[in-house]
Amino acid sequence: MSHFVIVDGNSVANRAFYALPLLSTTGGLHTNAVLGFTTMLLKVLEEMKPTHLLVAFDAGKVVFRHSEYTEYKGGRAKTPPELSEQFPLIRELLDAFSIKRFELEGYEADDIIGTLTRQSDEQGLATTVITGDKDMLQLVSDHVKVALTRKGVSEIELYTANEIEQKYGLTPRQIIDLKGLMGDSSDNIPGVPGVGEKTAMKLLHQYGTVEEVLAHIDQVSGKKLQENLRNNVEQAKLSKSLATIMRDAPVEIAVDDVVYPGYDPQKVVDCFRRFEFKSLLTKVKGADDAPAYAEGADSTEVDRPFSYETVSVERLDEYTKKLCSPMSLYVELDGDSYHRAPLLGYALACDDTALFVPVEVAERWEAFQDWLADEQQIKWVFDGKRDTIALQWNGARMFGIGFDLYLASYLMNASESNPSLSDIAAQYASVSLASDEDVYGKGAKRAIPDPQTLSEHVARKALAIWQSVPTIQKELKQNRLEELLSEIEAPLSLVLARMESFGVKVDRERLQQMGQELDRKLEELTEQIYELAGETFNINSPKQLGEILYDRLGLPVYKKTKTGPSTSADVLEKLAPHHPIVETILHFRQLGKLRSTYIEGLLKEIHPKTGKVHTRFNQATTATGRLSSTEPNLQNIPIRLEEGRKIREAFVPSESGWYMLSADYSQIELRVLAHISRDENLIDAFNEGMDIHTRTAMDVFGVAEDEVTSLMRRQAKAVNFGIVYGISDYGLSQNLNITRKEAGEFIERYFSVFAGVKRYMEEVVEKAKQDGYVTTLLHRRRYLPDIKSSNYNIRSFAERTAMNTPIQGTAADIIKLAMVRMKERLEQEQLASRMLLQVHDELVFEVPEDELDIMQKLVPEVMESALALNVPLKVDVHYGRTWYDAK
Structure with missing residues (x-):
């Protein structure tokens, strides 16, 4: 069956550029847009199996629409040179794939696509348009679908006329009318002032077209809207005209000219090698020097014949000779909770040699244990903190981490939080690697596979690390992130490993007592609510609560949901001045959450052997660089509420007679703002x-x-x-x-x-639009793919993110740096005091009484000198018998 696929070249390349970190070859060619485009192309060839294929490009900046409206696309920022230089490479890639490409002077890719889809429609040929531009939805018909790219270009959302009807309540052709009314800031199409998407859809649901809306202005509800429509009749018509994709452009090619013959594998491999797309080489079948397919492998899971050895006790002397430096190491665990998870085995790799070491063999292999503990023997690992803690809990020690792939990948693109090894391998390694979910199963179906499957999977992980590290090291250097990894993130991971392993003691009896106190307060509040309501009801039922608030008490309705008037927290806060019951309900909810989330939640997390909670500090989950914590989450204890703050009473020193000491940065983000803005x-x-x-x-x-x-x-x-x-x-x-x-x-x-602050806000947004990312003072980078979005709300959020990230990210860098320095100073001064927790801008220690004086001086000294700013950093220090008292 025939299938015509048309790719909107400029749109897909642009989205790929902003979705991926700025990658480049060893020769300095930028390739991130090419890589994203290629990944999309391979997916299209595999899943859509096109018989006809074309990529359409814009030919230049001036098109026929400029004769109608000289300001068309006038608001667009200049294309970054790092993207411009990649378009010739994309054309080179398409030639290697034998894919036809076309552009037409004076016209946009949209018009080429519009004309060709009209032809294919007339021929009844099934056609799919791949684009990131919602304008293309106007082309949808019985034979034409539009696939909108999502998450950069890694996912697509397919639209038929039915999907457009469900999402917008419009026909495909009405998409033009929608743009005519609301305009499009990305193309500088003006639309009607004051008319957004919601209003435009409402008008079109009533009147159908721009022309009909304009013919019925007097019947439109709202004087201001009537006035805006009346004053912008010609502008609305012009906007609709500009938004209309041409269906009869003088395109010199026809559908029959773009039959896709397939590609020459050798040409594609040569192209991939030139662009250094090592991880994609395994996707190409049949080239002379491409990595061969594994016998019987699925086409999506191919790589060179993979071989590894399982270390046996009988041949330990032989394998000892294979231990080297550097060498990649992967520690396989049974589950995610590495404070409790048992070991399933180890894998090592050097060059293309991979070894799997069963747990029972590792325990008897003395040379391996010595290698693990030797700081001079460099290990390349996936997640050093995880490995260090897991090994410690299982009675082993590891030193000498030379490279942490997990942290490096996070620094390359912080928006892609918690990167998996299989995702990293897909980008950087030539060995194919299944996800853990594919190997172990998910949820209740999770199970350890047979020994051969397990050993091969773990061995592949070690080889994937070995193959990925050199390339990502180069990219870190190119993006000025080497120092951030080596001076802050990598040493911090070992500081956090020590904090997590040691844990913080929690007074179980005090927590249980707090739970009983909260139960009494909740009972009192329940009685008060019943009294104010005049009847009993289920306070936790939104339906019953809504009936009390709106039907019985007659409070105003601020927001409605599908099931009736809303009883969400933000609505209740607005209702609070209208009736005393609302404040009482809000308090009831807060205490109920405290009881379930923090009292019961903390009690579950106390380790039965240590009597402590061993929270996990997540180093690679937030886009700003801030740490978060889970199992339990200590960042979210609601300290503005006195009952919430009291939960800190349960956190106590692990040694009798010691104190808890808290050190908190004062207004650190405002101080960073002062420095960055130079106000x-x-x-x-x-x-x-x-x-x-x-x-x-x-x-x-x-x-x-x-x-x-x-x-x-x-x-x-x-x-x-x-x-x-x-x-x-x-x-x-x-x-x-x-x-x-x-x-x-x-x-x-x-x-x-504060004019300097305003200048900073404007400059940082402008620079983000040029670069596609923002950085902190220590070069931490955050990509902002939505900074040029045509959707006002999405773009505005990206602009606010651009303003905030350098500030919040620098504050995160400062406290991380302080933690690394603090660990060094504690060791230098040979102090017994221990760093236990990091919560937002606060560090928490447990301190023996005879070290209180020195710690009250040392901690602020280290924290305040972590990074030199043109304003002083200030730290407040307090101590007490519990964490609560240390405030």
Whole structure:
């Protein structure tokens, strides 16, 4: 059966560029867009099996639409040179694949695709258009589908007329009318001011087309909307015209000219070698020098014949000679919880030699145990923290980690959190590697496979590490991330390993007592709620609660859901001033969550042997570089609530007579903002040692220090912290319960005083649009693929992220650096004190009484000197018998 696939070349290349980290060959060719494009192409060839195939490109910047509207696409930022230089490489790639490509001067790829889909439609030929551009949905018909790329280009979402109807309630042709009304900022199509997607769809559901909407302006609800439509009749018609894809462009090729004959494997392999796409070589079948297929392998799981050896006790002397440095090491565990998971085996690799070491053999192989513990024997590992802890819990010791692939991959693209070895191998290694889920199964079906499957799977992991490390080392260097890995993340992983293994003691009896106290309070609150409601009901039932609040008490409805008026927390907060029952319900919910999540949750996590919780610090999950914690999550204990803060009473020293000591950075993100923005007023305020919120209130309201009221300071504080997160006038109005206009004026006054901050916000967004990413002071990088999105909300979120990440990410880097330095100083000073926890900007220690004086000086000294800024870092230190008392 015939199948015509048309690829929107510019759209797919652009999305691939922003989805992948900036990769380059050893010769300096940037290739991330080419790699993403190639991956998509291979998927298309395998899954769609096209009989006809074409890639359409834009021919130039000036097209026929500019004669209608000179500002067409006028708002677009200049294409980054790192992307521009990849288009010739993509064309070279298509030639290697024998795929036809076409472009037409004065026209866009859209018009070529529009014309060819009309032809294929007339011939009844099944056609799929692959693009990242929603405008293409207008081309959908009985024979034409549109596949929109998602997650960069790794996934596609297929649209037929039925899907468009379900999602928008429109026909494909009405997509043009939608753009005519709402416009499109990415193409600089103006649309009608004040008309967004929601309003545009509502109008089209009523009237069908732009022309019919304009013919019925007087019947449209809303005076402002009527006025906007009346004043922009011609602009709406022009916008619809600009959004209409041409279906009869003078295209010189026809559908019959793009029959796809398949490709010459050798040409593709030569191309992949030139671009250094090592991991894709195994996908090419039949080339003379491509990696061969494994006998009987599935076409998606191919690689050169893979061989490995299982180490036996009888031949230990022989295998001892194969231990070398560097060498890759993988430690296989039975499950994810590496504080408790038993070992299933080890694998080692050097060059293309892989060894599997069963646990019982490893225990008897003295030379291997010595190699593991020898700091001079360099190990390349996947996740050093995991391995160190797991081995320690199983009575073994490992030193000499020379490269941590997990952390390196995270630094290359922090948005892809918690990278798996199989994902990394797919990009960097030539050996194929199944995911653990494929080998072990999932959930209740999870089981250890037969010995041969297990040993081969683990051996493949070691070889994947060995093959991946050299390439990713080069990329780290190119992206200036080497130092961040070697000076902060890698040594920090060992600091965290020590903290996790040691754990923090929890007083079980105190927790149980707190649970009983919360039960009593919950009973009291339940009685109060029943009394205020005038009847008993299930407080945890949204339906019953809604009936009480809205039907019985007649409170205003702010938001509706499918099942009725909402009872969510944000709605209840708005309802609080209307009736005392609401505040009581909110308190009831907070205490209920405390009881279930933190009291019961913590009790479950206390290790039966140690009497401690061994929280896992996740080093590669947040895009900003912040640590998070799980099993249990100690970052989210709600300390603003007194009952929540009291939970810290259960965290106590592990030794009798010792103290808990807490050291907390004061306003670290605002201090980083002062440094990065170089704002003189902000810098002066910190250098003078003033309370920053009071100083902000003085400057913004134009009053003396003694005239600053508590309300002024509270508003200044909300703006100070809001600015760090790119807060909008709407966001600030919600925080302060003031009008949007007042909030906007407040932000304006702030920026007039702190002009450097405003300049920074504008510059960092502009630079992010040029580069596709932002960096912290220590070069941590975060890619922002949505920074040029045509969707206002998505783009705005990316812009706020661009403003915030350098600040929050630098603050994360500072506390990480402080932890590494703190560990070094504790060892230098030969102190018994231990670092136990990191929570946001706070470090928690347990300290013997005779070290309290020195620790109160040493901890702030190390933390405040972690990174030199042009404002001082300040640390507050407190101690007590429990973590709660250390505040």
